[in-house]
Amino acid sequence: MIKIEETNFKDHNIKERNHLQEWIANEPGCLDKDLLIIQKEFAGFDETYERLDLLALDKQGNLVIIENKLDDSGRDVTWQALKYVSYCSSLNSEQIIEIYDQYLLQSESEKDAKTMLDEFYETEDYQGILNQGNSQRIILVAHEFRKEVTSTVIWLIGNGLRIQCFKVTPYQLDEKLLLNFEQILPVSELAEYTISMATKSKDTFFQQEQINERKKIRRAFWVSFLEAIKNKTNLFDDKVPKDYETITINSKVIGIKYHCIIRKYECYSYVEIKLGSLDEKNNAFDNLLRKKDEIENRFGHHLEWEKLDEAPMSKIKYINKNFGYTHEDKWPDIIDFLGLGMVNMIKVFEPFVEELNFTN
Numbered sequence: 001m002i003k004i005e006e007t008n009f010k011d012h013n014i015k016e017r018n019h020l021q022e023w024i025a026n027e028p029g030c031l032d033k034d035l036l037i038i039q040k041e042f043a044g045f046d047e048t049y050e051r052l053d054l055l056a057l058d059k060q061g062n063l064v065i066i067e068n069k070l071d072d073s074g075r076d077v078t079w080q081a082l083k084y085v086s087y088c089s090s091l092n093s094e095q096i097i098e099i100y101d102q103y104l105l106q107s108e109s110e111k112d113a114k115t116m117l118d119e120f121y122e123t124e125d126y127q128g129i130l131n132q133g134n135s136q137r138i139i140l141v142a143h144e145f146r147k148e149v150t151s152t153v154i155w156l157i158g159n160g161l162r163i164q165c166f167k168v169t170p171y172q173l174d175e176k177l178l179l180n181f182e183q184i185l186p187v188s189e190l191a192e193y194t195i196s197m198a199t200k201s202k203d204t205f206f207q208q209e210q211i212n213e214r215k216k217i218r219r220a221f222w223v224s225f226l227e228a229i230k231n232k233t234n235l236f237d238d239k240v241p242k243d244y245e246t247i248t249i250n251s252k253v254i255g256i257k258y259h260c261i262i263r264k265y266e267c268y269s270y271v272e273i274k275l276g277s278l279d280e281k282n283n284a285f286d287n288l289l290r291k292k293d294e295i296e297n298r299f300g301h302h303l304e305w306e307k308l309d310e311a312p313m314s315k316i317k318y319i320n321k322n323f324g325y326t327h328e329d330k331w332p333d334i335i336d337f338l339g340l341g342m343v344n345m346i347k348v349f350e351p352f353v354e355e356l357n358f359t360n
Contacts, residue, residue, distance in 0.1 A: 004171045004172060004173045004178065005172050006169060006170070007170050007172040007177070008170060009071060009143065010071070014070065014170070015070070016068055017041075017053075020068050020070055020141070020168070021040065021053055021054060021068050023179065024054060024066065024068065024141065025037045025040055025054060028056060030179070030181045031164075031166055031181060032058065032064075032139075034058055035056045035057070035064060036056055037056050037103075038055055038056060038057055039054070039100065039103045040053070040055075040103065042054075044099060045087040050084070050087075052065055052067065052084040052088075053066055053067050053068045054068070055088070057117075057130070058137065059120075059121070060129065060135070061126065061135075062131070062135045062137050062162075063089075063091065063096070063131050063135075063137070064136070064137045064138075064139060065084045065088060065136065065137070065138050066139045066141065067080060067139070067140050068142070069141065070142070070143065071142070071143045071144060072142065072143070072144050072146065073140065073142035073144065073145045073149045074149075075146060075148055077140055077142070078152045078163075081138045081163075088131070088136060089131070092130075093127040093130040093131070096130050096131060097113045097114060097127075100116065100117070101113040104116065135162075136162070137162040137163070138162070138164070139163075139165075140153070140163070140165045140166070141165075142165075142167065143167065143169065143170075144167070145185075149165075150184075150185060153165055153185050154185065164183055164185065164186070165184050165185040166181050166182065166183050166184070167182045168181050168182075169182070214264070215243035218243050218244065218245065218262060218325055219241055219242060219243040221262055221325045222241035222247065223241040224331055225331075225338065225339065226239060228332070229335060229339035232339065232343075233340075235339075235342065235346070236249075236339070245262055245263060246259050246260065247259070248260075251346075251350065252350065252354065253350075253354055253356065254275075255273065255275040255276070255284075256271065256272065256273060256349075257271075257274070258270070258342060258346055260338045260339070260341075262324065262334070263324050264324045264325060264326050265321070265324040266319065266320060266321045266323070266324050267319075267320050267323060267324055267325075267334050267337065268318055268319035268320060268338075269317070269318045269338055269341045269342045269345050270315045271315065271316040271353075272314075272315060273285050273313060273314045273315070274312055274313040278309070278310070278312070281312070281313065281314060282307065282309060282314070284314075285314040286307075287356060288353070288356075289305060289307070291352060295349070299318070299344060299345065299348045303316050304316070304317040316349075318341050318345060320337050323337075
C-alpha cells in the first residue's frame with residue numbers, strides 16, 4: 001500500500017472547463033457507469049446565452065444535466081442547474097439526436113448519433129423513451145459544497161427531484177494527478193430508499209392537492225346550490241355551504257334522514273334508514289319496499305332500493321349518473337335535480353315513514 005497525498009487544483013493549474021469538464025466527458029463512468037455524453041457547453045436555449053457544462057443521457061432515456069465547479073460550488077449552482085433542467089425539459093427525441101450529431105461532428109467522430117444511440121440502448125426503438133415527462137436528472141460536481149447548496153439539494157431530493165452531488169478530490173502520486181469522485185448526496189447506501197420515500201411523499205402531496213381541489217369545487221357548488229334553490233323552497237334555509245359531499249335534512253321520524261350528494265361524476269338524493277338494530281332497520285325497509293310501486297308512482301321516477309342486510313343503514317336513491325360537480329356547465333340542471341328531488345322525496349316519503357311507528 002502506498003499513501004498518496006491530497007492536493008488541490010490550483011497548484012496544478014487545473015481549469016474547470018479545459019480539464020475537469022474534459023475528464024468527465026471522456027470518462028463519464030466516474031459519475032455513473034451508464035451515462036452517454038451528448039454535448040458540451042450546450043447553449044441551445046431560446047432567448048438566453050447561458051451554457052450548461054455537460055448534457056448526457058442515461059439508460060432509461062433521461063436527460064442528465066451535469067454542472068461542474070472546480071473548487072467551491074458557489075451559492076447559486078442549484079438555481080443554475082434547475083434553470084438548465086427547465087430549458088431541457090421540452091427537448092424532443094429529434095432535437096436530442098440533432099444535439100448529439102453536432103457534438104459528434106465537433107468531436108470529429110466517424111459515427112453519427114443514431115448509430116451511437118443504437119449501440120448505447122442496444123435497440124433501434126429508443127426514441128420513444130427519450131426525455132419523457134419530468135424525468136430529468138441533475139449531477140453537481142465540486143471539490144467543496146456550501147451549506148446552502150447541500151441544504152437546498154436535500155430539500156429538492158425530498159420533493160422528488162433526481163439530483164446527486166459528487167465531491168471531487170485531487171491526489172498526487174509521483175508525477176500523476178489522481179481524482180476521487182465521491183457521491184455525498186444522496187448518501188449512496190440510502191439513495192434508493194431516499195428516492196422511494198421522496199416519490200411516496202410527492203405522491204402524497206399530489207393526492208392532498210387533489211383532495212383540496214375537490215373540496216374547493218364542492219364548496220363552490222353548494223354556494224350556487226343554496227343561492228339558486230332558496231327561490232324555489234325554504235327547505236334549505238338553515239343550511240350553509242361546506243366542502244362536504246352531503247347536505248342532510250332530518251326527518252320527523254327518528255332514524256330517517258334525507259341526503260343530497262354531489263360527487264365527481266354523479267349526484268343523487270336518498271333516504272337513509274338507520275334504526276336501533278339491524279332487525280328494526282331491515283323491517284322498516286321491507287315495509288317501505290312492499291309499497292314500492294305506490295311510492296315510485298307518487299315520486300314520478302324510478303328509485304334504487306338498497307337494503308344492505310348486514311350494514312347499519314339501508315338506502316333508497318334517486319340518482320343521476322351522468323353529471324357531477326366536474327360538469328360545471330350542468331350545475332343549474334344538477335341543482336334542480338337535487339333540490340327539487342329532495343323536496344319531492346320528503347313530500348312522498350314522510351307519510352310512509354311516519355306509518356312505521358318510530359315517531360319521536
